[in-house]
Amino acid sequence: MDISHSHNSGSPHQHILHRLHALQQQFRHISPHAMQRTAAEFNISLSQVAAVVAFYSFFSTQPRGRFDILFSNCTSCGYLSGDQDLMQMLCQLLQVTPGKTRADGLISISETSCIGMCDQGASLLINGLPVTALNAEKLTQIAQRITTESPLTDWPTEWFAVHDRIYRRDLLLMEQHAPGSALQTALAQGADQTLAVIQQSGLRGRGGAGFDTGKKWQLCRAAPGDAHYVVCNADEGEPGTFKDRLLLRDHTDAMVEGMTTCALVIGAKQGFVYLRGEYRYLLPHLHAVLDQRRNQGLLGQHILGYENFEFDIDIVVGAGAYICGEESALIESLEGKPGIPRIRPPFPVTHGYLGQPTIVNNVETFIAAAHIITHGSVWFYSIGTEQSRGTKILSISGDCEKPGIYEYPFGVCIRQVLDDCGAQNVQAVQIGGPAGKLLGAAEFNRAISFEDISTGGSFLVFDQQRNLLAIHRNFAHFFAHESCGFCTPCRVGTRLLKNNLDKIAEGRGTAHDIEELKQLSHLIQHQSHCGLGHTAAHHVLDGLQHFPHTFSAPLQPHFTAQFDLDQALESARQATHRNDAAAHLDNE
DSSP: OOTTOOSSTTSOSSOHHHHHHHHHHHHSSOOHHHHHHHHHHHTOOHHHHHHHHHHOTTOOSSOOOSEEEEEEOOTTTSSEETTEEHHHHHHHHHTOOTTSBOTTSSEEEEEESOOSOTTSSSOEEETTEEEOSOOHHHHHHHHHHHHTTOOGGGSOGGGGOOOOOEEEOOTTTSSOOOTTHHHHHHHHHHHHHHHHHHHHHTOBOTTSSOOBHHHHHHHHHHSOOSOOEEEEEEOOOSTTOOHHHHHHHHSHHHHHHHHHHHHHHHTOSEEEEEEOGGGGGGHHHHHHHHHHHHHTTSSBSSGGGOTTOOBEEEEEEOOSOGGGGSHHHHHHHHTTSOOOOOOSSSOTTTSOGGGSOEEEEEHHHHHHHHHHHHHOHHHHHTSBOSSSBSEEEEEEEESSSSOEEEEEETTOBHHHHHHHTTOOSEEEEEESSTTSEEEEGGGTTOBBSTTSBOOSSEEEEEETTSOHHHHHHHHHHHHHHHOOSOSHHHHHHHHHHHHHHHHHHTTOOOHHHHHHHHHHHHHHHHHOSSHHHHHTTHHHHHHHHHOHHHHHTTOOSSOOOSSOHHHHTHHHHHHHTOOSGGGSGGGO
């Protein structure tokens, strides 16, 4: 299926991210010549194409292997399983250096940020397809199939199966949405009344920030523009979050109906689903649902026979960039640019996609909207707390017996969640992913709600056996890797934070480094350009407050150098193609 094909004549025939993905697939890298051709094809500058290629981690200017493997380095679905380093194990089996393509071009193995398989055990992507529940035996079999160059189509189908586990259902997961039910209601009562129902329901955005959905739709509707747009943010990249994986597969109709109802309210004719690159394997299913809805008269022109109501949806697939979960960065990416967050205001509701009024809501929010239109505002408003109406879907993983999906009314106590998922001897929970809140046992009586502990859905459990300093290092490496590089406080600050935590963990830290951590964290928090920077040091500040021993235990009494001066010259040696004795400090 041609994923770049547009069903709506008003939208571009092909998206640059899709063109570059096709080139990457065909040639296993994107060459300077390919960039020049792409620039000509899209009538943009070569520098803009090069900037896009450099920005997204799934694109490469150096050839990747015909079998291209990316191990997740998440704390839940990562390759460090117990005492085993699964990535190193496969590298040894196949004689590959991590991050480098083997000389014969057959195989490349690297790591990537969380791929949303946190309830599936250690996981990887091979040529974009997820393989879960990794262990030594499965890696041995994978190595054998790669060595014999067996095509992926001949591999056991079960290896690529992702089994969703739902342990608690409530308002949104209890029943399947009947296609067309919300639209029929919305069209019968009109756009004004439909907006009023959303407003009366108390629905707030499910991404964590919790902006009033009805108010957002109203602001966008009232904003002047040549066109209005609806965008579904399906780029959940927060480590520990995987609920969209389930929702996109099993509740697609409700999501699309929520988007279509929003289009009716704000007067939009075009919508986009921005799908994270790690979920590309869901694309055929998503396209099938869109096609089916077009055939049912629920999408396209004259929806349900209404002459003046037309709306269609294109899917744009990301290419490995956590920052594109931020709505203005996502819009930049939709426009074919690097996903660098915009300065706000103006906000997307007035100046979004192509400078026009745009609604950006996430998958769970649109699904909730569809159910609210079908069942009425009271049905939703009567559940939850004063400021947090309805339910929240949690992705629970880590040290618990039953990792998976749980839907709770807002206001649920953290201790109840831990009991339900079979978590014992819990040391800490990280709610909202690395950018969220780290809590110790003294705070397990707090509640999941906008007025207390807000979350986009990630709920990571760490028992007493976990080394929390290793968790902090993992998070710090994640933010240093995912910083878009636009502003100095985040670009440099996250890297310094990573270096400092590495130094402490390696037993080279002193009390001075703890003070440095605090100062750095506050600087990153207050001086960064966007939300990634503002939240990148939360876990460190929470850790220093609740678990100070984690940082102080490995400290040394005396100062040691933070970095190896000779090693710091390595990039200069590579740039000048020198490796002689005079190019090394210790040989002078």
